[in-house]
Amino acid sequence: MKSLLLYFEDEQASAERLAAAANLAAACIERHRFPDGELRLRLPPTLPSRVVMFRSLHQPNEKLIELLLSCQTARQLGAKHITLVAPYLAYMRQDMAFQPGEAISQHLVGGFLAQLVDAVITVDPHLHRVQSLKQALPVVQAMAISAAPLLSDVIATRHKAPLLIGPDEESQAWVSLAAARHQFDFGVCRKIRTGDHSVQITLPPVGVKGRHVVLIDDIASTGQTLAQAAKALSAAGSASVDVAVTHALFAPGALERIKNSGVQNIWSTDSIAHPSNVVNLAASLAEALGHDLS
Ligand code: R5P
Numbered sequence: 001m002k003s004l005l006l007y008f009e010d011e012q013a014s015a016e017r018l019a020a021a022a023n024l025a026a027a028c029i030e031r032h033r034f035p036d037g038e039l040r041l042r043l044p045p046t047l048p049s050r051v052v053m054f055r056s057l058h059q060p061n062e063k064l065i066e067l068l069l070s071c072q073t074a075r076q077l078g079a080k081h082i083t084l085v086a087p088y089l090a091y092m093r094q095d096m097a098f099q100p101g102e103a104i105s106q107h108l109v110g111g112f113l114a115q116l117v118d119a120v121i122t123v124d125p126h127l128h129r130v131q132s133l134k135q136a137l138p139v140v141q142a143m144a145i146s147a148a149p150l151l152s153d154v155i156a157t158r159h160k161a162p163l164l165i166g167p168d169e170e171s172q173a174w175v176s177l178a179a180a181r182h183q184f185d186f187g188v189c190r191k192i193r194t195g196d197h198s199v200q201i202t203l204p205p206v207g208v209k210g211r212h213v214v215l216i217d218d219i220a221s222t223g224q225t226l227a228q229a230a231k232a233l234s235a236a237g238s239a240s241v242d243v244a245v246t247h248a249l250f251a252p253g254a255l256e257r258i259k260n261s262g263v264q265n266i267w268s269t270d271s272i273a274h275p276s277n278v279v280n281l282a283a284s285l286a287e288a289l290g291h292d293l294s
Contacts, residue, residue: 002024002025002048002050003024003048003050003051003052003083004024004025004026004027004044004047004048004050004051004052005018005019005022005024005025005026005027005051005052005054006026006027006028006029006043006044006051006052006053006054006070006074007026007027007028007029007054007055008028008029008031008055008066009028009031011054011055011056011273012028013273014054014056014087014270014273014281014282015054017270017280017282018054018085018282018285018286018289020282021282021283021285021286022052022285022286022289022290023286024052024289027043027044029041029042029043029066029070030042031066039062039065039066039069041066041069041070041073043070043073043074043077044077045077046077046078047074047077047078047079048078048079049078049079049080049081050079050080050081050082050083051074051079051081051082051083052082052083052085052289053067053070053071053074053082053083053084053085053117054085055067055084055085055086056086056087056088056271056272057086057088057089057090057091058088058090058247058249058272060090060091060109063090064109064112064113067084067113067116068112068116071084071116071117072116081118081119082116082117082118082119083117083118083119083120083121083141083289084113084116084117084119084120084121085120085121085122085285085289086120086121086122087122087123087269087270087271087272087281087285088122088123088247088249088271088272089120089122089125089126089137090109091105091106091108091109091110092106092110092125092126092127092136093105093106093126093128093219094106095107095127095128095129095130095136096129106130106136107136110136110137110138111138113137113139114137114138114139117139118139118140118141119139119140119141119142119143120133120137120139120141120142120143121143121144121145121285121288121289122143122144122145123144123145123146123147123246123247123269123271123281123284123285124144124145124146124147124148124174124218124246124247124271125144126170126218126219127144128170143288143291145281145284145285145288146173146174146177146246147246147269147271147279147281147284148173148174148175148177148178148181148216148246149177149178149181150269150279150281150284151178151216151244151245151246151267151269151279152164152177152178152179152181152182152184153181153182154244154267154278154279155178155182155184155214155242155244155267156181156182158242158265159212159214159242161184161185161212162184162185162211162212162213162214162242163184163185163186163187163206163208163211163212163213163214163238164178164179164184164185164186164187164213164214164215164216165186165187165188165189165203165204165206165208165213165214165215165216165229165233166186166187166188166189166215166216166217167189167191167201167215167217167225167226167228167229168188168189168190168191168201168217168225169188169190169191170218171188171216171217171218172188174216174217174218174246175188175216178216178244185206185211186206187203187204187205187206188204189201189202189203189204189229189232190202190204191225193225196222196224197222197224198224199224199225199228200228201225201228201229201232202232203229203232203233203236208233208236208237208238209236209237209238210237210238210239211238211239212238212239212240212242213233213238213239213240213241213242214241214242214243214244215229215230215233215241215242215243215244215263216244216245217243217245217246218245218246218247219245219246219247219249220243220245220247220248220249220250220254220258220266220268221249221250221251221254222251222253222254222257223250223251223253223254223255223257223258224257226243226245226258226261226263227257227258227260227261227263228261230243230258230261230262230263231261231262234261234262240264241261241262241263241264242263242264242265242266242267243258243263243265243266243267244266244267244268245266245267245268245269246268246269246271247268247269247271247272248266248268248269248271248272248274248276248277249272250274250276267279269281270282
């Protein structure tokens with residue numbers, strides 16, 4: 001029996017795109033919320049031995065409980081192997097205790113997910129101080145694909161010779177990958193963050209005057225990182241500033257903040273459904289699933 005892809009109704013569109021690309025049957029997990037906020041989930045009563053659980057983990061807290069309930073239930077209903085496809089993987093940025101007593105969320109959430117599933121496929125996980133996804137999420141198979149080449153392809157259709165800029169050292173991996181795809185020039189800023197909304201950016205020593213600049217990052221949350229970088233680039237004489245991000249988290253106020261900083265276009269992938277989506281990840285995720293399921 002073939003694998004079955006399970007999803008939740010709020011992600012039906014992207015789950016169905018993946019199911020079509022991977023040639024898998026798909027079924028929705030029914031969800032009922034009790035008046036006190038607790039959840040009741042219902043899965044198809046008979047499951048094949050291999051199940052693909054599709055859940056992008058933005059706004060993750062309740063979704064982690066959903067995964068606990070749905071993956072354990074899937075096992076009881078016959079699943080022997082579960083692959084979690086989480087285009088956005090949450091809690092990866094807190095990879096150390098920056099202050100004494102802080103929870104190291106990356107280890108804890110990674111360990112929690114590893115107890116539920118056998119394999120994980122994700123996109124551009126924020127791995128700063130660890131070398132591989134498997135270190136953060138110790139499952140048998142952990143696969144991270146990058147959207148940087150796909151975002152680079154979009155940029156290539158919009159600008160002839162853009163300058164790609166990563167807004168902080170942590171974006172080096174993505175910006176260099178995106179630049180290599182089309183031999184674009186690139187540079188990486190330095191960033192000092194002193195709070196959720198407090199960010200200082202120093203531009204790299206590359207000429208930005210008159211250049212069409214595209215800021216590339218994995219995540220846009222408050223938008224402060226991109227907004228401060230865009231302001232610095234405009235002040236340095238850039239001809240235009242656009243933004244390309246993998247994960248369009250966009251906390252309340254972020255889009256306005258980025259637009260008000262002089263950014264013209266915002267492009268993102270559909271790892272999180274958002275009006276800025278221009279890259280469809282289904283084919284790349286299906287290819288990764290092909291490796292996982294073969
Ligand atoms: C951190 O280094 C990430 O790569 C992003 O730059 C960061 O999470 C963006 O956050 P915000 O939009 O809140 O500045």
